Amino acid sequence: MDVVIDFNLVQGERRALRWAHPVSFHVERGKSVLIRTNSTLSAPLFRLCLGFSEPSSGTVNVAGRNPAGLNRHDVRELRRSLGCALEPDGLVANLTLRMNLIVPLVFATGLEYEEAITRAESMLDVMHLTMWGDTRPASLPAEVRQTAALARALCPRPALLLLENPLASVDNKETRRLLSLCRVQSESLLIVTHRYDSVLEEFSDAIWQWDDDGFRVAA
Amino acid sequence: MASRDLTLTGSFTALGGKARDTGATITEGVRFLGSCARAVASFPKNARSLRRRILYLQVRFTAVDAIPIIAGLALLIGALVIAQAHAQAVRFGASEALGRLLATIIVRELGPLFAAIIVVARSGTAIASELATSRVLGEVTALEALGVDPIQYMVLPRLVASAISVAILAIYFDTIAVLGGMVATAYLAHLPPVDYLESLRMGMSAWDIVIVMLKGAMFGIGTAGICCWAGLRAARTPAAIPQSVTRGVVFAMVYVFGVSAVFTIGQSLWTS
Numbered sequence: 001m002d003v004v005i006d007f008n009l010v011q012g013e014r015r016a017l018r019w020a021h022p023v024s025f026h027v028e029r030g031k032s033v034l035i036r037t038n039s040t041l042s043a044p045l046f047r048l049c050l051g052f053s054e055p056s057s058g059t060v061n062v063a064g065r066n067p068a069g070l071n072r073h074d075v076r077e078l079r080r081s082l083g084c085a086l087e088p089d090g091l092v093a094n095l096t097l098r099m100n101l102i103v104p105l106v107f108a109t110g111l112e113y114e115e116a117i118t119r120a121e122s123m124l125d126v127m128h129l130t131m132w133g134d135t136r137p138a139s140l141p142a143e144v145r146q147t148a149a150l151a152r153a154l155c156p157r158p159a160l161l162l163l164e165n166p167l168a169s170v171d172n173k174e175t176r177r178l179l180s181l182c183r184v185q186s187e188s189l190l191i192v193t194h195r196y197d198s199v200l201e202e203f204s205d206a207i208w209q210w211d212d213d214g215f216r217v218a219a
Numbered sequence: 220m221a222s223r224d225l226t227l228t229g230s231f232t233a234l235g236g237k238a239r240d241t242g243a244t245i246t247e248g249v250r251f252l253g254s255c256a257r258a259v260a261s262f263p264k265n266a267r268s269l270r271r272r273i274l275y276l277q278v279r280f281t282a283v284d285a286i287p288i289i290a291g292l293a294l295l296i297g298a299l300v301i302a303q304a305h306a307q308a309v310r311f312g313a314s315e316a317l318g319r320l321l322a323t324i325i326v327r328e329l330g331p332l333f334a335a336i337i338v339v340a341r342s343g344t345a346i347a348s349e350l351a352t353s354r355v356l357g358e359v360t361a362l363e364a365l366g367v368d369p370i371q372y373m374v375l376p377r378l379v380a381s382a383i384s385v386a387i388l389a390i391y392f393d394t395i396a397v398l399g400g401m402v403a404t405a406y407l408a409h410l411p412p413v414d415y416l417e418s419l420r421m422g423m424s425a426w427d428i429v430i431v432m433l434k435g436a437m438f439g440i441g442t443a444g445i446c447c448w449a450g451l452r453a454a455r456t457p458a459a460i461p462q463s464v465t466r467g468v469v470f471a472m473v474y475v476f477g478v479s480a481v482f483t484i485g486q487s488l489w490t491s
Contacts, residue, residue, distance in 0.1 A: 050364050073261075080366030090361020094349065106269045108366035113268040152365070 002029040004160050004188045005049065009058035013044050018056055021214035027160075032189040034204035036218060039087065041210055042164055042192040046086055049162060049190070051075040063160065080108045083158030083186060087165055089149035091137035097148050098124065098133040101155050109156045119155060126181065127151040128174075142169040150178060154185050161186040165194050172199050179203040251448045255378070258370035270376055277380030281342040281439075282387050289337055293392040296333065297399025300324055305407045317408060318418025321400045326393045326423060328483065331431055334388035335438035335475045338381065339468055343446040346377055347467035350450025351460040359451065374447045378440050385439030386432045393431060434482050441478060442471040 005027040012019040019041070027033045035042070047053045048060045051067030060066060067078055091100050101120035105111045111119065124130045127147050132140060140148065146167050153161060161182055167175045176199055182189060183203060193200050201207055207218040262270075304320050350373060353359050359369050397419060404410040410418075449467030453459040 052360075052363075072257075076366050076368065079364055082364075084361070084364045086361070086364065088357040088361075090357045090359075090364075092353065092358050092362070093356065103269070103372060104362065104365040104367050106266045107263060107368065107372050110263060110265055112265050113272075116269075156365075 003027065003061070004029050004063055005033075005190055006061040007045075007048075007058070008060075010048065010055045010060055011057045012055070013048065013053040014056045016044065016053070016056070020212060022058060023210070023215045024058075025208060025215065027188055027190050028205075030187050031205040032183065032191065032203055033206045033208070034200055035190070035192045035208045035210055036194075036196065037192060037210035038194055039165075042194070043087075045192065046084070046162055046164060050079055050082070050084070076108075080156070081159060083153035083156060083161045085146075085149040085153040085161075085163050085166055089137075089145055091145065091148060091152070093137055096134050096136055097129060097140065100137065100148065101152050104152060105155055123151050123155050127154075127178070143167075143171075143174075146170060147174075147178065150182070154182065158186055160188045160190070163189065163191045166191060166200075168193075168195070168197075175199045176202070247452060248448060251444075251451075254370050255374060255444065258368055258375055261368075262371055262375065266371070273372075273376040274380050274383075277376055278384055280345070281338060281380055282384035285337055285341055285384075285388060286391065288341075289334060289388055289392050290395050292333060292337070293330075293395035294399040296329060297321065297325060297396030298403040300329075300396075301400040301403035302407060305404070309408070316418060317400070317404050317410065318415045318420075319422030321397060322419050322422035322427070325396045325400070326431065327427055327486075328479070330393035330396060331385070331389040331434040331438060332475065332479055334385050334392045334435060335442060336472070338385050338388065338439065339442050339446075339471045339475065342381065342384070343442050343468055343471050344464050346443060346446040347450040347464045348460055350447055351453035351463035354451060354453045355455055355457055355460060357455070369451065374444070374451070377443045377447055381439035381443030382436040383439070385442070386435035389431050389435035389438075390428070430482070430486070434479070437478055437482075438475050441474045445471045445474055 003026045005025075007023050007025050009022040009024055010019075011022050023045075025033070025035075035045075037045075044053065048055055049062050049067065051062075051070055054068030060068065063078060063081060065074070065078055067075055070078060091097070092103070095103065098117075098120055101123060102113070102116045105116035105119055106113055109116075121130075121133075124133050127150070129144065129148060129151060132144055132148070137145060137148070146169055150163070150166060153163070163182075167178060170178065179199070180203075189203075191200055191204065209216055209218040301317055301321060304317055308317060308320075350359075353373070359373075362369055362372065401412050401415050404415045405412060446467035449463045449470065453463040
């Protein structure tokens with residue numbers, strides 16, 4: 001079994017409130033895992049995955065490495081192999097939508113500027129965002145912002161995609177289309193949602209419920 | 220007696236807290252410098268054309284957009300210094316030395332200093348508030364999550380652009396101030412422009428231009444660095460934005476005057 005994310009008896013971040021129950025789950029390569037929880041729990045979960053913090057107890061492994069134990073260079077390399085669309089979306093306010101896609105491609109993926117433009121243009125096209133390319137994030141409608149955040153995450157063609165409450169403002173038909181695209185572009189997905197979402201569940205191989213009663217398989 | 224002890228304890232506690240905060244600030248500053256050095260060493264080669272684009276936009280904002288305000292200020296300062304100096308100079312019959320006075324006071328000292336102050340007031344505040352806002356809105360974290368080094372993307376272009384801009388603006392300020400001084404001497408001291416320029420030439424050397432540009436670059440890189448540091452260390456709350464701007468501007472001003480003093484003392488020691 002090839003595991004890309006593995007949480008083993010993790011009880012939260014060091015120097016932060018401990019979770020009521022230890023969390024253990026894994027994401028297998030090629031699978032999509034959905035976790036239903038709230039933002040208080042999902043934010044530390046992603047911070048642990050990305051190496052922004054270390055677990056107070058238990059172990060976290062992402063792509064075979066412990067993110068908190070990596071040095072500055074290696075943790076950046078690890079993050080470059082992932083795609084993230086988290087909350088808040090973090091689209092850079094003083095850049096157009098097109099440049100929001102180009103900048104990470106150039107600075108993190110190592111593409112030449114011209115190649116990055118081509119890649120960004122094709123991604124904007126696929127995501128039906130071309131008409132918004134020259135718009136700054138503050139002027140974008142909520143659903144376009146969410147799609148744009150997903151486009152930025154998909155642009156480097158990551159093997160593993162981390163999504164927090166994705167496409168919550170997007171209609172079901174478009175959500176299905178975009179999630180199909182995610183499944184094609186990324187091998188594995190970890191999706192955390194803060195609500196009941198039947199469309200997200202359609203695209204998930206495993207669904208977990210995480211609340212005050214613990215971390216368990218969703219009914 | 221007890222309350223006096225408490226006051227003493229309170230004073231020492233406050234003093235200790237201040238010392239600890241100062242130590243932490245210095246450590247953070249040194250760490251930030253280290254991060255900048257690392258970011259320079261590992262700057263991605265493929266980002267050069269994008270860096271040029273960012274640099275162009277930064278220089279346009281920091282230098283080109285500041286030209287009108289610098290021109291107006293330089294013209295006024297040049298004319299005012301000459302007007303004040305002329306009032307004293309006529310008493311000693313030294314009107315011919317006005318050009319030399321201008322060279323000493325404005326070209327060497329006030330030009331770079333005023334250019335830096337304008338850049339701190341315009342661009343320093345913009346840098347600190349922009350980066351603090353980015354931090355508050357989660358943009359910096361989002362970029363880090365995507366594997367982008369915020370120092371490489373957000374800080375380095377601003378440092379380079381600011382160094383170039385202040386160096387250019389200092390020379391520009393000096394040029395306009397000299398022209399303002401020339402008009403003032405012609406009007407007040409009835410000194411022909413040729414004599415004024417000759418007096419100016421006697422008081423200056425090519426080294427002065429080099430020193431002015433060097434000083435400008437030092438001011439620029441330092442003020443941008445301090446304002447970036449102040450912006451990026453903002454806590455993730457909206458109230459942190461004005462605090463970051465204030466901290467950035469105050470530290471940048473102290474830096475500018477400190478570096479100016481070091482240059483002046485160094486020059487004095489060198490020439491003596």
